Amino acid sequence: MKLLAAIAVVLLLVVAESMVARGASRRTKRELMSPLHMGGIRDPFGSYCEQRGGCCPGREDQCTVPYLDTICYCDLFCNRTVSDCCPDFWGHCLGISPPFIGTCERNSHKFLSGQTYKENCNLCTCGTTGRWECEQHACLIENDMIQAVNRGNYGWRAANYSQFYGMSLDEGLRYRLGTQRPSRTIMSMNEMQLNMDPQNDRLPQYFNAAEKWPGKIHEPLDQGNCAASWAFSTAAVASDRISIQSMGHMTPQLSPQNLISCDTRNQGGCAGGRIDGAWWYMRRIGVVTEECYPFSAPHQTPAEVGRCMMQSRSVGRGKRQATARCPSTHTYHNDIYQSTPPYRLSSNEKEIMKEIMDNGPVQAILEVHEDFFVYKSGIYKHTDVSFTKPPHYRKHNTHSVRITGWGEERNYDGTTKKFWLDFSRSLPTRGGRTGGRMATSVSLAVRTSVRSRRS
Numbered sequence: 173m174k175l176l177a178a179i180a181v182v183l184l185l186v187v188a189e190s191m192v193a194r195g196a197s198r199r200t201k202r203e204l205m206s207p208l209h210m211g212g213i214r215d216p217f218g219s220y221c222e223q224r225g226g227c228c229p230g231r232e233d234q235c236t237v238p239y240l241d242t243i244c245y246c247d248l249f250c251n252r253t254v255s256d257c258c259p260d261f262w263g264h265c266l267g268i269s270p271p272f273i274g275t276c277e278r279n280s281h282k283f284l285s286g287q288t289y290k291e292n293c294n295l296c297t298c299g300t301t302g303r304w305e306c307e308q309h310a311c312l313i314e315n316d317m318i319q320a321v322n323r324g325n326y327g328w329r330a331a332n333y334s335q336f337y338g339m340s341l342d343e344g345l346r347y348r349l350g351t352q353r354p355s356r357t358i359m360s361m362n363e364m365q366l367n368m369d370p371q372n373d374r375l376p377q378y379f380n381a382a383e384k385w386p387g388k389i390h391e392p393l394d395q396g397n398c399a400a401s402w403a404f405s406t407a408a409v410a411s412d413r414i415s416i417q418s419m420g421h422m423t424p425q426l427s428p429q430n431l432i433s434c435d436t437r438n439q440g441g442c443a444g445g446r447i448d449g450a451w452w453y454m455r456r457i458g459v460v461t462e463e464c465y466p467f468s469a470p471h472q473t474p475a476e477v478g479r480c481m482m483q484s485r486s487v488g489r490g491k492r493q494a495t496a497r498c499p500s501t502h503t504y505h506n507d508i509y510q511s512t513p514p515y516r517l518s519s520n521e522k523e524i525m526k527e528i529m530d531n532g533p534v535q536a537i538l539e540v541h542e543d544f545f546v547y548k549s550g551i552y553k554h555t556d557v558s559f560t561k562p563p564h565y566r567k568h569n570t571h572s573v574r575i576t577g578w579g580e581e582r583n584y585d586g587t588t589k590k591f592w593l594d595f596s597r598s599l600p601t602r603g604g605r606t607g608g609r610m611a612t613s614v615s616l617a618v619r620t621s622v623r624s625r626r627s
Contacts, residue, residue, distance in 0.1 A: 218258075229248055292337060293307075293312065294307040312340060313337050315332070317330070328549060328552050341542055345568070350401045350403075350445065350571070355446055364527075368526060375526065377579065380577040382576060390408060396470065402431075402572055403431035405574050406428075406572075408426075411424060427464065432467075434480035434482060435449060448514075454511040460506050464499070524575075533576045538570070541554045541568045547608060578592050591609040
């Protein structure tokens with residue numbers, strides 16, 4: 173009998189230990205669950221414990237309510253370091269506010285931890301401590317820069333363009349320009365020597381190619397967020413030169429999209445390219461008109477180049493003929509326009525003016541700085557308003573434009589300020605007017621022009 177009693181005691185102990193182990197296993201499983209509210213309470217105003225009908229004292233693992241894609245608890249045990257309480261546990265069961273929910277305020281509105289809003293180009297997130305944590309990017313539109321330009325005596329006015337609001341400076345330089353620095357090929361080109369006669373080559377104070385050649389200087393196309401000024405400025409200058417040299421018999425507006433999608437040899441499409449490559453393509457391959465191959469504005473950044481939809485073949489003597497129909501269904505005219513080699517002008521201001529006055533617009537590469545994107549009117553020149561800011565607020569990149577003329581403006585002190593007429597769509601239209609004026613002291617790294625022919 174003693175032996176049997178001893179065995180019974182052992183069995184009871186084993187059963188008791190097994191029950192304790194199972195209980196520990198249940199606790200461990202719940203305790204090892206991930207916290208429910210690490211990223212902020214989801215559905216913070218939902219009624220969970222209240223809908224259940226009450227709260228549970230101590231620990232009760234069945235005191236649960238379905239919560240989104242999991243469950244939450246309404247027992248007092250849930251209010252431990254790692255919380256799995258329902259959102260309304262503190263208010264309904266304890267009558268207090270949730271201890272770890274940070275709320276941030278903006279414009280008299282409260283935001284919960286994890287919620288966000290965008291301040292210009294910077295994303296702000298409500299932190300768990302109740303403070304906003306914002307990115308620190310330099311934005312393309314900075315209100316203090318606009319105010320500083322307009323307060324200062326810089327000779328031009330600045331404005332806020334809604335198209336640029338929300339873009340960072342890096343994005344503006346990356347997506348709104350798009351001409352790479354001049355290659356060695358361009359820099360080694362011999363400059364065209366112009367023999368100027370002081371008696372006969374008198375240059376006016378003001379000249380606009382659109383006034384000398386009405387109907388032959390084309391309206392600029394908007395490149396949007398496609399960083400392909402290399403293609404837009406090349407097509408624009410070539411279009412004007414063809415119209416001028418043909419005396420208006422041909423007035424095509426050539427297609428930058430043809431260059432963007434088809435001139436892919438060492439070019440980046442809407443991610444930037446070189447003007448020497450564009451002129452090589454114009455000379456050897458040629459392009460069609462904008463009407464035939466219209467520009468397709470990118471719907472995302474970085475923009476995709478798009479498949480080349482205009483092929484051509486040689487028909488002898490350097491000329492080419494289209495082998496595909498126009499991508500546009502609005503026209504059947506798929507004539508290929510080619511150019512002769514471009515030439516480089518000297519940096520002499522008067523020689524540039526004479527070239528424009530005699531033959532038409534020229535192409536130029538210039539440095540674009542952060543304040544360029546807020547230019548509204550006047551004679552643009554880079555300012556020093558951002559010099560006191562951190563380096564990431566002071567950046568620049570290269571850009572190519574079409575120069576259509578020049579002029580002078582008299583200052584209040586009697587001095588004159590010279591400017592180039594720049595017709596481009598790097599900036600939005602200003603009251604129906606396109607382009608702008610930039611000081612002649614702005615560095616024009618390269619100036620090229622072209623004599624064109626139709627295949």
